[in-house]
Amino acid sequence: MQNERLRTVMTAGGWTHADLANATGVDPKSVERWVNLGRTPRRVTAIKAAESLGEDVHALWPALRQARAARAVSPELVALYDQRADLPVSTFIDLFTQARERIDVLVYAAVFIHEAYPRLNDLLRERAAEGCSVRIAIGDADSENVQQRGKEEKFGHGIESRCRLALMHYRALFGVRGIELRTHGTTLYNSIYRADDQMLVNAHVWGVNACGAPVWHLRRNGDGGMFASYVQSFEAVWNTAHPVLEGSE
Structure with a gap:
């Protein structure tokens, strides 16, 4: 299931998978999985990605709101x-x-x-x-x-x-x-x-x-x-x- 919110934010800011990978210290394939497969990164990585994109981390990955x-x-x-x-x-x-x-x-x-x-x-x-x-x-x-x-x-x-x-x-x-x-x-x-x-x-x-x-x-x-x-x-x-x-x- 795709993460449309993340895709929209990246597109609006001109971010590629490689750009966000460099900003967060992960492999571009990981970013691709976040976007196309709806995978949720580890909290520390997600926060770094959200800060880079200028977006709220929970808006990008609601599942990170701890139960x-x-x-x-x-x-x-x-x-x-x-x-x-x-x-x-x-x-x-x-x-x-x-x-x-x-x-x-x-x-x-x-x-x-x-x-x-x-x-x-x-x-x-x-x-x-x-x-x-x-x-x-x-x-x-x-x-x-x-x-x-x-x-x-x-x-x-x-x-x-x-x-x-x-x-x-x-x-x-x-x-x-x-x-x-x-x-x-x-x-x-x-x-x-x-x-x-x-x-x-x-x-x-x-x-x-x-x-x-x-x-x-x-x-x-x-x-x-x-x-x-x-x-x-x-x-x-x-x-x-x-x-x-x-x-x-």
């Missing part, structure tokens, strides 16, 4: 991220790729995944073909709660539009065995991305876009606990959501 260790807070908490924007999309893709039994997604839109990873539908088809149950619940653009969310975030009809766009993205999955798509009109307190016994939970903060809100990575640790609470939350919404029929918009 806070779970310490002794909970055996289920793998990592805590300040905001969703700190996670590369590959984190979500890797989570889904590892799923063998189920993938559950509860969001309003989350079109950022499709936009950054156009093969998402193919990946979900592949998982379903391997026997994985895939359930996706997206926001009903016409629901009162989705429209209220747009007002709270001062995003107007943007949320509604993104819900409709999400439905368009998933349209190609209609009728695929093992994949179910529903729309919901609930007040969404968290977006949930589950793959078997792991889960990414994106908290929702009043007036803040989801990309700027915290994310915690959970791993099931026995029965009960936080993981089970979010599973119950997903099931409750899923049971009230409406199946999407082919041809729906």
